[in-house]
Amino acid sequence: MAKRPLLPIPDAINPFRIKKQRLMNFNPVTATTSRKPVDHVKITVFEYNEKGVREEVMPDAQSCLRFSKTDCVKWINVDGVRREEVEIICNNFNIHPLLMEDILSEGQRAKMDEIRENLFCLLPMAYFRAESSSVEIEQVSLVLGKNVVISFQDDPDRDVFNPIREKLRNGGTKLRMKGADYLLYTLLDTIVDNYFMVMDRLGERIEVLEDIIPRQPNNRTLGRINYLRKEMLLFKRSIAPVRELMNGLMKSENDWLMEDTEKYFKDVYDHIVQANDLAESYRDLVMNLQELYHAQMNQKLNEVMKVLAIVTTLLAPLTVITGIYGMNFDIMPELRSPYGYFIVLGVMLLIFVSMIFIFRKRGWF
Numbered sequence: 001m002a003k004r005p006l007l008p009i010p011d012a013i014n015p016f017r018i019k020k021q022r023l024m025n026f027n028p029v030t031a032t033t034s035r036k037p038v039d040h041v042k043i044t045v046f047e048y049n050e051k052g053v054r055e056e057v058m059p060d061a062q063s064c065l066r067f068s069k070t071d072c073v074k075w076i077n078v079d080g081v082r083r084e085e086v087e088i089i090c091n092n093f094n095i096h097p098l099l100m101e102d103i104l105s106e107g108q109r110a111k112m113d114e115i116r117e118n119l120f121c122l123l124p125m126a127y128f129r130a131e132s133s134s135v136e137i138e139q140v141s142l143v144l145g146k147n148v149v150i151s152f153q154d155d156p157d158r159d160v161f162n163p164i165r166e167k168l169r170n171g172g173t174k175l176r177m178k179g180a181d182y183l184l185y186t187l188l189d190t191i192v193d194n195y196f197m198v199m200d201r202l203g204e205r206i207e208v209l210e211d212i213i214p215r216q217p218n219n220r221t222l223g224r225i226n227y228l229r230k231e232m233l234l235f236k237r238s239i240a241p242v243r244e245l246m247n248g249l250m251k252s253e254n255d256w257l258m259e260d261t262e263k264y265f266k267d268v269y270d271h272i273v274q275a276n277d278l279a280e281s282y283r284d285l286v287m288n289l290q291e292l293y294h295a296q297m298n299q300k301l302n303e304v305m306k307v308l309a310i311v312t313t314l315l316a317p318l319t320v321i322t323g324i325y326g327m328n329f330d331i332m333p334e335l336r337s338p339y340g341y342f343i344v345l346g347v348m349l350l351i352f353v354s355m356i357f358i359f360r361k362r363g364w365f
């Protein structure tokens with residue numbers, strides 16, 4: 001008799017499959033996946049030198065091809081990553097297919113590569129969403145070529161590069177007088193400096209929780225602490241590899257990196273080291289918040305147990321007295337006394353008051 005093939009268990013009722021998915025998605029920084037399709041792509045080109053600047057919004061990726069032949073410094077910023085546009089730009093500017101796949105994949109670890117004379121940097125851009133007190137990570141890819149820097153980012157509606165655009169529009173700035181390698185430094189420096197702004201907001205949340213925990217040590221507060229701890233863990237894991245990226249840039253001998261630009265990359269390296277140390281300190285502060293919460297809960301439990309122990313101790317002798325007079329014996333001398341009830345109540349009250357006085361004198365409550 002032929003055996004029937006085993007049918008796969010649906011994910012909805014398969015706990016092993018669900019557990020595997022959770023484990024695979026636990027670290028969103030290292031899990032590399034294809035990007036979700038985007039509705040539209042915005043391509044902006046800044047072409048400049050010390051004499052002037054030209055800013056254009058391209059209608060499509062094909063329109064960028066004419067900039068590959070000019071000698072001015074160019075910044076091609078692609079907002080919204082879609083395979084069609086990425087392939088056109090990469091093929092035109094001689095970017096290796098391996099780098100193109102890195103641009104099209106998301107959730108990657110920050111890194112630096114050099115292929116075909118192009119210098120490639122991939123790193124996270126961080127945002128803080130105040131409504132949900134969450135950290136959002138957006139992957140940014142930067143390609144340095146001859147007189148050109150090409151940047152790829154996901155969200156066309158936000159980034160941290162507006163100060164750079166203003167510097168390019170204003171004449172006489174150092175950015176306008178330098179080459180493409182200095183533009184790459186400026187982009188990296190702006191991204192890293194924004195890490196400190198995100199950490200400032202996280203620090204504010206830590207201070208708020210420090211004030212709330214002593215007053216409201218409940219499950220809601222514990223949930224907020226755990227949520228903040230996960231956000232700090234995500235942020236720290238995201239920015240930690242950027243240190244290796246900057247270290248690789250300082251050691252690079254790429255032809256497009258000028259010697260006088262190395263000191264600027266060293267400055268960004270110092271900033272990312274400081275950012276990593278600060279993120280580690282904030283993570284320790286969040287762990288201290290958990291310890292503070294558990295200490296407050298233990299203190300609250302001890303106070304409750306102390307009150308219960310005092311009440312039990314106060315009632316113990318009264319319980320003994322009432323138990324004795326509750327025995328069903330016919331011959332008990334005090335039962336026939338006309339003042340026995342009031343005498344017993346008085347004795348019980350005297351014992352109760354005396355014990356409270358002794359406890360207060362000893363500082364037990």
